[in-house]
Amino acid sequence: MSVQVNRVFINAKPQQVWDGITSPEFNDKYGFRCVSEYELKVGGKFRALASKEMAAHGAPEIIIDGEVLECDPPRRLVQTWHAMFSPEIGAEPVTTLTWELEEQYGSTRLTVTHETTDAPMTAAMTSGEIADAGGGWPYLLSDLKTFLESGAPMGG
Amino acid sequence: MTEDDDRVFKALADPTRRFLLDLLHARDGRTQSELEGELAMSRFGVAKHLKVLEEAGLVVTRRVGREKLHHLNPVPIRLIHDRWIDKYTEPRVAALTELKAQLESEE
Numbered sequence: 001m002s003v004q005v006n007r008v009f010i011n012a013k014p015q016q017v018w019d020g021i022t023s024p025e026f027n028d029k030y031g032f033r034c035v036s037e038y039e040l041k042v043g044g045k046f047r048a049l050a051s052k053e054m055a056a057h058g059a060p061e062i063i064i065d066g067e068v069l070e071c072d073p074p075r076r077l078v079q080t081w082h083a084m085f086s087p088e089i090g091a092e093p094v095t096t097l098t099w100e101l102e103e104q105y106g107s108t109r110l111t112v113t114h115e116t117t118d119a120p121m122t123a124a125m126t127s128g129e130i131a132d133a134g135g136g137w138p139y140l141l142s143d144l145k146t147f148l149e150s151g152a153p154m155g156g
Numbered sequence: 157m158t159e160d161d162d163r164v165f166k167a168l169a170d171p172t173r174r175f176l177l178d179l180l181h182a183r184d185g186r187t188q189s190e191l192e193g194e195l196a197m198s199r200f201g202v203a204k205h206l207k208v209l210e211e212a213g214l215v216v217t218r219r220v221g222r223e224k225l226h227h228l229n230p231v232p233i234r235l236i237h238d239r240w241i242d243k244y245t246e247p248r249v250a251a252l253t254e255l256k257a258q259l260e261s262e263e
Contacts (some may be wrong), residue, residue: 005216008235009160031198111216128230137236138234145235 002115004127006137012148014101017108018074020148023097030147031140034063038079044068046079061086066094075101082112083122092119110144112137160213161239164232167212171207172197176215180228187223 005135010017013086020026021036028035033051038044048064055061063085070078081097097116101108117122128136167173172195179185179194192202206226209215216229 003218003225003227005184005218005229005232007213007216007229008231010214021237113218128234135234138230141231142234146238 002116002118002120002123004116004123004137006112006114006141008106008110008145009142010110010145010148011106012108013106014074014103014108015083016148017110017144018077020144022073022077023034026147032134033040036064038077039068040071040073040077042071044071052105066097069096078153083125085125089121089125092122093117095119107142110141112141160220160232162237163212164214164236167208167214170205173200173209176202176205176209177228180215180226185218185225187225189227202222 013021020030022040024035024037028051031045034044034048034051036048038046043065044067046064046066047062050059050061050063054063061135064081064083066082067079068077068079070076077099078097079097080094082090082094083092095117098111098113098115100113102111103109114123114126116126124130126136126137128134130136168177175195176191180193188199188202188206192199193208195202206215210217211233214229216227218225218227
């Protein structure tokens with residue numbers, strides 16, 4: 001089994017972090033600048049839409065899709081996560097993603113656990129190991145932290 | 157936040173701890189006894205180093221059944237990269253890129 005664990009402390013309340021992750025109002029303002037749509041209930045749909053830049057590079061309209069498996073706002077969200085950046089990645093099995101938010105001393109401890117069993121290309125991309133693929137979860141979470149703490153993402 | 161950076165730099169300042177991170181980078185999700193097998197060090201010594209890494213956020217543990225698995229958390233290193241390294245390397249990289257473009261256009 002292959003599991004990636006990423007953790008970051010963000011100086012914001014769990015509800016703000018939750019909204020930063022799940023609300024399309026915020027989730028295209030940092031990281032890869034994709035709008036992510038969540039239907040926040042068990043069995044609800046998840047999808048991330050290609051940014052203009054990605055679309056210009058030939059990405060499909062929906063670059064990631066999935067389903068909400070557990071939803072306990074603003075503490076815990078479990079979902080499936082199926083990357084479809086390319087036909088090769090799309091052929092890999094669906095992965096599972098768990099977001100855990102815990103308030104600690106007025107900050108939020110966010111832990112993102114990605115189970116990427118039998119999906120090596122997806123794992124290589126989300127771990128940030130592929131230099132050209134944008135830095136994966138470490139980049140996304142670093143930028144989410146900057147966005148929520150300063151109101152401005154790193155840019156680029 | 158400076159305190160967090162201090163903890164990360166201090167944790168990385170020790171060769172045994174960097175070795176432990178390299179081990180987890182090569183294969184993530186190991187138990188403490190698995191890691192002990194790779195080091196010529198007492199159980200107590202390994203536990204102490206793992207604790208420093210955990211406190212710096214570089215290692216995150218996860219319970220699976222009766223086992224406690226250690227995972228490398230790359231985010232603190234990414235934060236250091238974004239806040240410290242980029243700041244100093246970017247102007248130089250930009251200067252080199254410009255130089256390259258200039259030299260190549262002269263050809």
